[in-house]
Amino acid sequence: MNDNEVDKNRRRLLVAAAGVMGGVGAGYVATPFILSMHPSERVKAAGAPVEVDIANIKPGELMTVEWRGKPVWILRRDSGMLDDLQKLADELRDPNSEENTQQPTYAKNFNRSLNPEYLVVIGICTHLGCAPTFRPDKAPNDLGSQWKGGFFCPCHGSRYDLAGRVFKGVPAPSNLVVPPHRFITDNRILIGADPEVA
Ligand code: FES
Structure with a gap:
């Protein structure tokens, strides 16, 4: 060489x-x-299910958590709120949640939930994606005497009831989206995972 x-x-x-x-x-x-990255940040970044402690939500209160970068509302409905849901069918576009893409099958009912006491929905308007406001107050001046509590989107005036069902005559085309979720215990919800089949 x-x-x-x-x-x-x-x-x-x-x-x-x-x-x-x-x-x-x-x-x-x-x-x-x-x-x-903090372990919980890594989990969130990957879009994994998020476990939420709901023990401190009082009847009538709303908690917001984040899942896959989106706000998820957890509303604990009191008995008056649940009663009012039954009176609104004629004013709603899809009162019985028949539109398939807006909720899992287990939330395909008039209260749109696994457990009627708790509503779990993504807090993004189905019109153009604004953030609606939680308006549990009855008959406020700006929303009228018929308002029984719900979610109001100030961007273009869309209205939803306390099950996230959209009213007729507003720009939003469909109900708020219910994400997959399940109850781990009475006080803990896992958002992003369907109920286990027994
Ligand atoms: S984005 Fe909500 S009404 Fe238009």
Whole structure:
């Protein structure tokens, strides 16, 4: 082997070594970034189900949590709210949740929930994606004497009742979306996972 051939072989060896180091280097940079995220952030980033403690929600109160980057509302409905849901059918577009894409089959009922006491919906208007406001107050001046409580979207005036059912005559075309969810215990909900089949 002459000197030239030795040089060529050494160069090949160095290039190969640099390639391996480059790979190691890239991995080395990425790993601390991922590890630096809090475990719950990593779970959220991956879109995993989110477990929520609902023990402190009082009747009539709304809690907002985040799942897959979207606001999810959990409303604990009191008995008066549940009674009012039964009186609204004629004013709603889809009172019995027959439109398939807006909820899982287990929420395909007039109160749109697994447990009538708790409504779980994504808090995004089905018109153009604004954030509706929670308006549990009855007959307020701005919403009229017939208002029994619900969600109002100020962007273009869409209205939903306290089951997330859209009223007729507003721009939003459909009910609010019910995400997959299940009760782990009476006080804990898992959002993003369907009920286990027995
Ligand atoms: S985005 Fe809600 S009414 Fe238009």
